[in-house]
Amino acid sequence: MSEAASVYLHVPFCLSKCPYCAFASAAACEGDWEIYLRAASSEMERRAPEAGPLETLYAGGGTPSVLSPGAWGGLIESIEKFFEFSDAPEVTIEANPGSLTKEHLTLWRGWRVNRVSLGVQSLDDGELAALGRLHSASQAAEAALMCLSAGFSVSLDLMFGLPGTPDDLRGWAGTLRRAVALGPHHISVYQLCIEPGTPFGAAYADAPRASDGYVPYRYAQWLLPRLGYEQYEVASFALPGHESAHNLNYWYDGSYIGIGPSAWSCVGGVRSKNASRLRDYAEALAQGHAPTDYAERIEGEAAARQAAVLALRTRRGINWRRFRARYGEAFADAIRKDLENIPGDLASTDEFSASLSKKGLRLGNAIWANII
Numbered sequence: 199m200s201e202a203a204s205v206y207l208h209v210p211f212c213l214s215k216c217p218y219c220a221f222a223s224a225a226a227c228e229g230d231w232e233i234y235l236r237a238a239s240s241e242m243e244r245r246a247p248e249a250g251p252l253e254t255l256y257a258g259g260g261t262p263s264v265l266s267p268g269a270w271g272g273l274i275e276s277i278e279k280f281f282e283f284s285d286a287p288e289v290t291i292e293a294n295p296g297s298l299t300k301e302h303l304t305l306w307r308g309w310r311v312n313r314v315s316l317g318v319q320s321l322d323d324g325e326l327a328a329l330g331r332l333h334s335a336s337q338a339a340e341a342a343l344m345c346l347s348a349g350f351s352v353s354l355d356l357m358f359g360l361p362g363t364p365d366d367l368r369g370w371a372g373t374l375r376r377a378v379a380l381g382p383h384h385i386s387v388y389q390l391c392i393e394p395g396t397p398f399g400a401a402y403a404d405a406p407r408a409s410d411g412y413v414p415y416r417y418a419q420w421l422l423p424r425l426g427y428e429q430y431e432v433a434s435f436a437l438p439g440h441e442s443a444h445n446l447n448y449w450y451d452g453s454y455i456g457i458g459p460s461a462w463s464c465v466g467g468v469r470s471k472n473a474s475r476l477r478d479y480a481e482a483l484a485q486g487h488a489p490t491d492y493a494e495r496i497e498g499e500a501a502a503r504q505a506a507v508l509a510l511r512t513r514r515g516i517n518w519r520r521f522r523a524r525y526g527e528a529f530a531d532a533i534r535k536d537l538e539n540i541p542g543d544l545a546s547t548d549e550f551s552a553s554l555s556k557k558g559l560r561l562g563n564a565i566w567a568n569i570i
């Protein structure tokens with residue numbers, strides 16, 4: 199079995215639940231942290247034999263900065279006990295401006311963390327309030343500056359297509375420019391999805407959206423490269439050398455181990471997902487079982503097509519030599535033929551590689567539907 203060089207650690211706690219969020223996260227109840235720390239450590243021990251020296255580790259959530267520095271000390275101890283790292287790993291922790299402290303940063307910096315991804319979403323107080331976020335624009339700016347002056351590579355998550363915001367781009371352009379002025383190394387842009395089963399789902403399911411997302415997304419594609427941030431994936435823009443190695447591993451079909459409730463793994467061609475409820479997850483581990491509630495082996499053409507779609511999320515796209523070596527001539531040729539039917543201003547393919555243009559990335563969902 200090939201060894202995974204990437205670990206994703208899911209921290210399932212948040213200060214409170216944002217009204218649009220469908221992720222597996224919740225405010226912690228009494229005793230939840232202890233249950234989580236014990237179970238995560240037990241899962242690390244169980245999964246460690248599948249891992250080689252780690253090239254990347256990414257702690258996401260949820261809100262990892264909700265855990266106190268003391269609790270983080272426990273997590274770090276378990277990680278160091280069960281995993282080895284390569285010589286220069288990328289270690290990222292997600293944080294929210296409302297819970298991140300200097301103590302977190304000192305602890306993380308003294309360990310191996312070299313990258314912080316901040317859930318800023320907007321730098322407009324009205325939009326942040328509408329999103330139900332707990333931080334203000336000035337708190338978000340302070341958190342970003344604190345991470346930068348502590349020496350981290352910093353990524354900011356920003357969100358467009360908010361319901362009820364005018365489509366005149368003013369709000370989005372203001373957030374983007376203010377974000378760049380802070381000097382982050384990486385910016386991720388996402389369209390707000392109205393998810394069924396969330397308070398926003400109930401409130402806005404049938405409400406007309408001020409924006410379908412195309413215009414603000416195109417604006418980001420126009421603005422950010424002019425300011426030095428190259429788009430290297432559908433949602434990701436980075437200064438040279440600051441692309442997310444962890445995410446590139448997903449998009450280029452690498453193996454990864456997911457630790458924590460609801461975390462996904464993909465090792466040896468098997469994709470699996472852990473139980474989402476903390477107590478189910480912890481109970482399975484306490485009884486000596488894998489805490490998974492779903493697993494499938496992906497192989498043959500389905501695996502090839504899925505890998506092609508993931509690679510096409512990136513500007514570099516598919517490398518046919520590597521793709522053929524892994525999935526064989528026949529599937530590579532079939533996918534290449536499908537791509538040749540896509541208009542040349544959206545996708546280009548030659549004997550070496552295939553990739554989407556910036557316009558193609560804007561219409562990615564429609565293109566990928568033709569390949570999967």
Ligand code: SF4
Pocket residue numbers: 211212213214215216219220221223259260261294317
């Ligand atoms: S902070 Fe993030 S993970 Fe937590 S509820 Fe809000 S959107 Fe969801």
